[in-house]
Amino acid sequence: MTTPQHLVEHALEISTADHCVVIVRESSTANLRWANNTLTTNGLMSASSVTVVSLVDGSAGSAVGVLTRSATTAGQVEALVAEADEVARAAGPAEDAAPLVEGSESADWGSLPGRTSLEVLQRFGSSLGQAFDRSRSGGRLLFGYVEHDVTTTYLGASTGLRLRHEQPTGHVGVTGKPTDWSASAWVGQAVEQLSDIDVDGLDTELVRRLRWAERTVDLPAGRYETLLPPTAVADLAIYAYWVGSGRDAHDGQTVYSDPSGGTKVGQQIARSGVRLSSDPAAPGLAALPFALATASSSAESVFDNGLPLGATDWIRDGKLNALLTSRHAGRLTNLSTTPAIDNLSLSVDGGAGSVDDLIASSEQTLLLTCLWYFREVDPQTLLLTGITRDGVYLVEGGEVVGAVNNFRFNESPIDLLNRFTEAGQTQRSFSREWGDYFPRTATPTLRIPDFNMSSVSQAS
Amino acid sequence: MPSHPAPSNPAPSKPEIDPEFQALPLAKLAQTALNRARDFEAEHADFRIERLRTQRLTLRDGGLLDASEDDTLGFCVRVIVDGAWGFAAGVGPTTDAVVRVTEQAISVARAARPIVAERIELADEPAYADRVWVSDYEVDPFSVPVAEKVGLLQQWSRDLLAANGVDHVSAVVRQVRENKFYADTHGTSTLQQRVRIDPELEVYGADSKRGVIDSMRTTAPPAGRGWEYLTGAVHDWAGELAELPELLAEKLAAPSVDAGRYDLVIHPSNLWLTIHESIGHATELDRVLGYEANYAGTSFAKLAGLGNLQYGSRHLNVTGDRTVTHGLASIGYDDDGVATQEWDLIKDGVLVGYQTDRRMAKMMGWDRSNGCAYADSPGHVPIQRMANVSIRPSPDPTSTSDLIAQVDDGLYVVGDRSWSIDMQRYNFQFTGQRFFEIKNGELRGQVRDAAYQGTTTEFWGAMDAVGGEETWMLNGAFNCGKAQPGQVAAVSHGCPSALFRDISILNTTAEGGR
Numbered sequence A: 001m002t003t004p005q006h007l008v009e010h011a012l013e014i015s016t017a018d019h020c021v022v023i024v025r026e027s028s029t030a031n032l033r034w035a036n037n038t039l040t041t042n043g044l045m046s047a048s049s050v051t052v053v054s055l056v057d058g059s060a061g062s063a064v065g066v067l068t069r070s071a072t073t074a075g076q077v078e079a080l081v082a083e084a085d086e087v088a089r090a091a092g093p094a095e096d097a098a099p100l101v102e103g104s105e106s107a108d109w110g111s112l113p114g115r116t117s118l119e120v121l122q123r124f125g126s127s128l129g130q131a132f133d134r135s136r137s138g139g140r141l142l143f144g145y146v147e148h149d150v151t152t153t154y155l156g157a158s159t160g161l162r163l164r165h166e167q168p169t170g171h172v173g174v175t176g177k178p179t180d181w182s183a184s185a186w187v188g189q190a191v192e193q194l195s196d197i198d199v200d201g202l203d204t205e206l207v208r209r210l211r212w213a214e215r216t217v218d219l220p221a222g223r224y225e226t227l228l229p230p231t232a233v234a235d236l237a238i239y240a241y242w243v244g245s246g247r248d249a250h251d252g253q254t255v256y257s258d259p260s261g262g263t264k265v266g267q268q269i270a271r272s273g274v275r276l277s278s279d280p281a282a283p284g285l286a287a288l289p290f291a292l293a294t295a296s297s298s299a300e301s302v303f304d305n306g307l308p309l310g311a312t313d314w315i316r317d318g319k320l321n322a323l324l325t326s327r328h329a330g331r332l333t334n335l336s337t338t339p340a341i342d343n344l345s346l347s348v349d350g351g352a353g354s355v356d357d358l359i360a361s362s363e364q365t366l367l368l369t370c371l372w373y374f375r376e377v378d379p380q381t382l383l384l385t386g387i388t389r390d391g392v393y394l395v396e397g398g399e400v401v402g403a404v405n406n407f408r409f410n411e412s413p414i415d416l417l418n419r420f421t422e423a424g425q426t427q428r429s430f431s432r433e434w435g436d437y438f439p440r441t442a443t444p445t446l447r448i449p450d451f452n453m454s455s456v457s458q459a460s
Numbered sequence B: 001m002p003s004h005p006a007p008s009n010p011a012p013s014k015p016e017i018d019p020e021f022q023a024l025p026l027a028k029l030a031q032t033a034l035n036r037a038r039d040f041e042a043e044h045a046d047f048r049i050e051r052l053r054t055q056r057l058t059l060r061d062g063g064l065l066d067a068s069e070d071d072t073l074g075f076c077v078r079v080i081v082d083g084a085w086g087f088a089a090g091v092g093p094t095t096d097a098v099v100r101v102t103e104q105a106i107s108v109a110r111a112a113r114p115i116v117a118e119r120i121e122l123a124d125e126p127a128y129a130d131r132v133w134v135s136d137y138e139v140d141p142f143s144v145p146v147a148e149k150v151g152l153l154q155q156w157s158r159d160l161l162a163a164n165g166v167d168h169v170s171a172v173v174r175q176v177r178e179n180k181f182y183a184d185t186h187g188t189s190t191l192q193q194r195v196r197i198d199p200e201l202e203v204y205g206a207d208s209k210r211g212v213i214d215s216m217r218t219t220a221p222p223a224g225r226g227w228e229y230l231t232g233a234v235h236d237w238a239g240e241l242a243e244l245p246e247l248l249a250e251k252l253a254a255p256s257v258d259a260g261r262y263d264l265v266i267h268p269s270n271l272w273l274t275i276h277e278s279i280g281h282a283t284e285l286d287r288v289l290g291y292e293a294n295y296a297g298t299s300f301a302k303l304a305g306l307g308n309l310q311y312g313s314r315h316l317n318v319t320g321d322r323t324v325t326h327g328l329a330s331i332g333y334d335d336d337g338v339a340t341q342e343w344d345l346i347k348d349g350v351l352v353g354y355q356t357d358r359r360m361a362k363m364m365g366w367d368r369s370n371g372c373a374y375a376d377s378p379g380h381v382p383i384q385r386m387a388n389v390s391i392r393p394s395p396d397p398t399s400t401s402d403l404i405a406q407v408d409d410g411l412y413v414v415g416d417r418s419w420s421i422d423m424q425r426y427n428f429q430f431t432g433q434r435f436f437e438i439k440n441g442e443l444r445g446q447v448r449d450a451a452y453q454g455t456t457t458e459f460w461g462a463m464d465a466v467g468g469e470e471t472w473m474l475n476g477a478f479n480c481g482k483a484q485p486g487q488v489a490a491v492s493h494g495c496p497s498a499l500f501r502d503i504s505i506l507n508t509t510a511e512g513g514r
Helices: A003-012 A074-090 A118-138 A197-214 A232-242 A246-250 A327-335 A355-360 A413-419 B028-041 B093-116 B146-161 B239-252 B270-282 B358-364 B401-405 B455-463
Strands: A020-037 A038-056 A064-069 A140-157 A161-176 A185-191 A222-228 A275-276 A313-315 A346-348 A363-376 A383-396 A399-403 A406-411 A428-431 A441-443 A444-456 B043-060 B063-067 B070-081 B084-090 B131-134 B168-184 B190-208 B212-218 B258-266 B318-319 B341-348 B388-393 B409-421 B427-439 B441-449 B452-453 B463-466 B473-482 B487-497 B498-507
Touching: A003 A020, A003 A038, A003 A074, A003 A140, A003 B063, A020 A118, A038 A074, A038 A118, A038 B070, A038 B093, A064 A074, A074 A441, A074 B146, A118 A140, A118 A197, A118 B093, A140 A197, A161 A197, A185 A197, A185 A363, A185 A399, A197 A313, A197 A399, A222 A232, A232 A346, A232 A363, A232 A413, A232 A428, A232 A441, A232 B427, A246 A327, A275 B258, A313 A406, A313 B358, A346 B318, A355 A363, A355 A399, A363 A406, A383 A444, A383 B409, A406 A413, A413 A444, A444 B401, A444 B427, B028 B043, B028 B093, B028 B190, B043 B093, B043 B146, B084 B093, B131 B409, B146 B168, B146 B190, B146 B239, B168 B318, B212 B239, B212 B427, B239 B441, B258 B270, B270 B409, B270 B455, B270 B487, B358 B441, B358 B473, B388 B473, B409 B452
Parallel strands: A038 B084, A064 B070, A222 A363, A346 A441, B131 B190, B258 B409, B388 B487
Antiparallel strands: A020 A038, A020 A140, A038 A064, A140 A161, A161 A185, A185 A383, A222 A444, A275 A313, A275 A346, A363 A383, A363 B409, A383 A399, A383 A406, A406 A444, A428 A441, B043 B063, B043 B070, B043 B168, B070 B084, B168 B190, B190 B212, B258 B498, B318 B341, B318 B388, B409 B427, B427 B441, B427 B452, B452 B498, B463 B498, B473 B487
8 A cells, every 4th residue: 555655755756856745634624514404415435646846946946836636546646746846947036035944754754644533424424413303303403514534744854854744623603593584593513523512512502593483573773782602703803814815915905014114013903912823733623733835826836845843923912913924925025924823813912701601791783603604895994794694683782682684794704893882701612614624713802892794694 | 319419510600619629538438437326325416527718818018928828638527416416527438437436426415415405306407418518719829829919919019108197007918618418317418619818908098286096997807709809890999009098098087076966877898797786697597596695695586576576667677698799698408408598687677587507597496497507617616606697778769878868967887997895795886987068968078986776676666768679789798707616617698788876886985084
């Protein structure tokens, strides 16, 4: 059997380029999807890819060839390396050329890739079947999706660097409706192992929310005091993170651009006490601890592959502290090198309490469940438009008194980080729109005094 | 089932199917999978092997940032065992691997069976043996040297950077070649190849006195074409690139729009996206049935409305198709083995059809699927995806200028930008690349900060006229997202220019509280 390590070593050995990086990614995924209290699709998938970054030195600079291919045998890797070397030799100098990352072999380099299994699904399926039974007898319908994935990354470079990382990722989302579809509620959770999911607990929470919706209240568009739960805050924070390219900001293209030139790094962009950060070693959010890029962009570079990632504050005490910056972008912008990290945490000094605690202390407010289909309207202010879904509730006198119609909103996450009046404690969260792709987040509940509900949506 | 007339094999002048893909033992691997599935008495089995080759060229201010290439080869097996689906996918297409993955699919189906409440059955479809289909293009983008492709984009970037008022230029070209081989236990086997390309150039500038920074992007749509799209006579690149700096300068200096209600004339380069979101997705039967309730959402266009829901005005005639030449969703056979077709979705403003696959067609008691099953990779299960959903033009010659002439106080919208719609496809908001003021039937200069907001049936009900054939264009996108696990699909939408009365226009600066 050809192991990922063999593929890496073989590729590095046969490469005729001046320098080379090889990345092998093995993934194993299992999923179940359901609707109307019955399973609809499922899957057990394996995938494997090899990326070869060939670098050829020249008088004008280093040229690069980057190819990614499904390859599982030494022969396939040989063809891939030959093509990548050829592409590099035919290419002009790469704009982001930089010395490859130095290093040695990590302690777990020799370990085989991790895998998930059918048994993982079967255990979850058993609990799910019981939830279907309860829903049928309770006059409810369940819709949802659960996935478990284990992706193992092997990165080797001609400098001697050998890195391995195994990333387990699991997540579940469940939507509940009465049989006439007159209301909708959603709960979701991100985990490392599906055994950490409490299916009964999720089902119980759905029942509670559908009861809230037994009374309905129509409200017009307008600005409302609103509680954004950790799920909705995660959605907004992720968007603010993803548009955080240092080079884009330096070129005047984002909310992080200084209108007088350069970036807003060092400037107050949020209330004091606000911290937006990433840390590959964060407990419960452990993520890839080294830079990984199979293509260069304004925020990342294939030359940075293997660069160690450390804890990074993007916003510290309300001031913009760092932006997504490769070594190349750092040279262009005078920003520190701070590549992307695959997790995100938002916290507020003094933030305390759960969603239920903030509900209990509310006189009159709207409680959202989640935001959906939000897209950028104005990159300069990061004005986003989007929709509320699967539960907008009216809170009066510290209690939920009914469900409200959905709204279209127009808001900027950066503005909200300036306008919130109260924050809860940061907790593990699962973004509704982006969670399937970015599940490792921790965020608080935020109270917004004047959330802009631009128009009413008939969706229920 | 007997063989059936269906999309034709390629004419001699058509491009050749990827020889590396054809060199794989496709039929042998398929028979291995299907025979193994029969061993377990599967009611249905299909085998699919795909090669998906993609390249993205990215230039920033003329400097090459990325020319990386991705080349995925994998296979999958889907079975129905005792009324339950099972799906498994793997890499390394050897006989042993195919047997192993087939057995996994069987095991998944058996594991799923206890929580499947509805027996899976498929609508009938004729068998199509040994069919070959290739999309209509001239130059395989992967046959063109990277240096040549980059050279063209560098020249365009330099020309744009040299123009007054242009501070930065980005150029991105995405290219895809997709090979699919499909075979099932009912006797269908198809070998197909599609090529598509998506070029975008965007210029950035600033008005330092007003503190305004903005951009202007090309409106050339992605297309089911090859590299000839960038070098031939299909699109007037020289003309479009030459006008970008001036359009940007005008936008930077433009007054902010007054929020209110306006008549709109919408160019196909913008209207396609409104069609996509408010008609394309709303007429997907899987959404109507709740399959997407936990993710992409459902649809207001419920089954009870079929044949009577007044979706829009009498000018609204919409078709679904997977057959239009250069359409991004066009193909000969779908991933259920169904020959592709064209059909009505909305006729004279009334909902008359949906997009479906074999499973849903059977559930509905319909004779046949209209061929909308698609998986975006060998690692994903086929789901119902969007056909090319298009509005028919007026039979009468009507130019965009003719439509503008019917407006006293309105806006002319060109190019897409921001978009969003709710999860039942009622409430939407769109912006554009440029909004031009219309006064007394004539175009004035641009305004900025405009977005149009509406509710689907009200908006299409306000469609007062459509342009003729001469205004009809095929636009589209590479990146339509749907399903869990997430899948992307490329899809085209054809439409004429169209006139809408009394539409809500927002000022986005005011919406942002500034």
